[in-house]
Amino acid sequence: MPHSDLESRISEFQRVIEARDVGAADGVLHRDYALCLVVPSSVVFPRAAWLATLPDYVVHEWSLQERQVEADGDVAVVLQRGFQRATVHGEERNGLFVVSDIWRREGGVWRVWKRHSTPLSAGEMPAV
Secondary structure (H helix, E strand, C coil): CCCHHHHHHHHHHHHHHHHCCHHHHHHHEEEEEEEEECCCCCEEEEHHHHHHHHHHEEEEEEEEEEEEEEEECCEEEEEEEEEEEEEECCEECCEEEEEEEEEEEECCEEEEEEEEEEECCCCCCCCC
């Protein structure tokens, strides 16, 4: 596998989301991490807000349908399409999603810097 260290970090990121493990997430996220949504409305969840939401983001199912990984030096892009069944702050967040993660390697460690998520059928993200 040409990007085995990056692939390992991608798997770790998914694991910490599903485990709602704030402590481990802290080690995967870049210091300037943000979740950016543009559809159905423009919202940015900075690192602290994302970490605060994580305990209330219950993933019941995540089925990866497609993933493309490209790295160039210390930057990588991970493009994914998957089906999710989740509950966020008590509201359903189900449907097909296109997720783009931008990773940066600093000091030899890959950390996710920005995540862009487009729900193709899930509707609005519940407010905190």
